[in-house]
Every structure is written in structure tokens, then in C-alpha cells.
Amino acid sequence: MIYRSLFPRDLMAELDRLLRDTQQNFHFSPTIRGIARGGFPAMNVGGTPQSVELYAFAPGIEPSTLDVQIEKGVLTIAGERQRQKPAEDATVHIDERFEGRFRRVVTLPDDIDPNAVDAKYTDGVLRISVGRKQSAQPRRITIQ
Amino acid sequence: MSDNTLVKKQNARDEAALLPPVDVIEDASGITLYADLPGVPKEKLTLQVEADTLTIEGEIDLDMPGGIEASHAEVSLPRYRRVFTLSKELDASKVAAEFSQGVLKLSIPKAAHAQPRKIEVQVM
Numbered sequence: 157m158i159y160r161s162l163f164p165r166d167l168m169a170e171l172d173r174l175l176r177d178t179q180q181n182f183h184f185s186p187t188i189r190g191i192a193r194g195g196f197p198a199m200n201v202g203g204t205p206q207s208v209e210l211y212a213f214a215p216g217i218e219p220s221t222l223d224v225q226i227e228k229g230v231l232t233i234a235g236e237r238q239r240q241k242p243a244e245d246a247t248v249h250i251d252e253r254f255e256g257r258f259r260r261v262v263t264l265p266d267d268i269d270p271n272a273v274d275a276k277y278t279d280g281v282l283r284i285s286v287g288r289k290q291s292a293q294p295r296r297i298t299i300q
Numbered sequence: 301m302s303d304n305t306l307v308k309k310q311n312a313r314d315e316a317a318l319l320p321p322v323d324v325i326e327d328a329s330g331i332t333l334y335a336d337l338p339g340v341p342k343e344k345l346t347l348q349v350e351a352d353t354l355t356i357e358g359e360i361d362l363d364m365p366g367g368i369e370a371s372h373a374e375v376s377l378p379r380y381r382r383v384f385t386l387s388k389e390l391d392a393s394k395v396a397a398e399f400s401q402g403v404l405k406l407s408i409p410k411a412a413h414a415q416p417r418k419i420e421v422q423v424m
Contacts, residue, residue, distance in 0.1 A: 197338075198374040198375050199372070199374055200370065200372065200373045200374060200375055201370070201371050201372040201373075202364070202368040202369055202370045202371055203368065203369055203371060204365050204366075204367050204368050204369070205367070206365075207365065209364070209365065209368060211339075211362060211375075213338035213339060213374075213375055213402075214338065215336045215337065215338040215401055215402030215403045216336070216400075216401050216402060216403035217401070239323070242325045242327075243327055245327055245328060246325050246326060246327040247325070247326045247327070248323070248324070248325050249324040249325070249326055249331075250322055250323060250324040251323055252321035252322055252323065253321045253322065253323045253334060253336055254321070254336075277401075278363070279338065279339055279340060279341050279361075279401065279402050280336070280337070280338035280339065280340075280401045280402015280403065281338050281339045281362060281402065283362070283363065285365075
């Protein structure tokens, strides 16, 4: 839910609201999970004839605490990013990095094989590669 | 349209880049900066201090299979850049950097003359 700014003279906040409103208005029928853009972790999704590739940009997370699940064609990435508490005499000048629990849900195409999943975490990016079913892969048909 | 628009942008500084989110925390000894640069390998991270300007730049390098077609992209540019102006009490020659799992930690100490010291108040 996006609220109107409490400080209408804050131009940047107003611009941000305007941008979100415009985005929502352009999606005449957004997905049931809302407009996913802007969530944590940011995600890029692509595909090849053999697999579906998902990249989740989740830096600074212990890979063992990441929870990746596939259930009924829905992929869920969940976890928590903890920040070191600043010392008591310290001053926080800028505070932009995400902190806390997160969960992102992605619907996968119908032709994926839930048993052929491979997940790797390198340089703060979680790469999930989901294979497609053999039967769904393109085949050349020989003419008799 | 003026002729200027035809001039090719050759300087790396002019290339479009993502703005990485940062945390900046100051304590008595100096400033600690954390920046999120996911997807940047260590060898493609560039840190530069020039006069009082600190530049953080990183190139994203993802391992992608051949023939991949993007269907949804939230990270739409392959590089990050962010520039900060340091203040003069910081000692730019002693910046220490750590980079792991896409998180950069920069420690910028305060110059010795700028370290806090208690000022005694004399009672006359």
C-alpha cells in the first residue's frame, strides 16, 4: 500500500508516489501478488530451451540461511538479512540497505522439471537454474 | 536537436549505471561505509580516491548460459557507480576496504589531528 506523503512539499517523495501511481495505472490487471518491482531481492529471469534461469540479487547473506522451495510450480525464495548493530556512540548518516526478513514468490512455467533444480550463490547473487522436462524440449522430426 | 547529441559518449563516467544502496555510519574513529554491489566479482570492483572525491564502481559479471533470453529484468544495467565527497578531517590515504558476497565495507579513519580529545575547562 502506498500512502500519500505527509510532507507534500517533499518533492522527491511526491515524484516517487507519482511514479508508483503511474506504474500501477499502466498495469490494468496486475498479478495477484502485486507489482513485484522494488522488492528485495531484485530478480532477473531468463530462459533457454533447456532451462529457466533466475538470478536473485541478495548480497551479504549466509547461503545456508537461504530457503529456496519449489511447490506446485511456484518458486519461493525466503531468508533474513541481518545488519550489524552500530555501536551506541555511532551516528547513522545514510541508511538505504535492506534489512530484515524477505520472501519472493515466482510462478514458473508449466514445462519445468521440479527435480532438476540447481542453486548457486556467488558474489551475492543467488542463481537458480530449473531444468525443463525432456518431453517439452524442441525435437526435430525426421520425414520418412 | 543540437549537434552535441551526436557526440559519442566515450568517458566511462557518462555511461548509465545503477546507484548501489549504502549505509554510512560514523563513530569517534572514523566513517564506515557499506555498499551493496551484488554480482560484482572482486576483480571488477574499482575504488578511487581523488582529492576529496571517493568513487565506487563495479561491473556486474553473471554466469549465464548461451542463448539465454531475458523475460523479466529488475537489474537492467551491468554496472554500479556512486560518488561521495569526503570531508577534510578524513584521512583518505588510510582507507581500508573489504569485499565479500557482494557487500563492500570501507573504513575511512579520521586524521590524527581530527581525533576527538577532551578539552579541559579551567576554573579561574
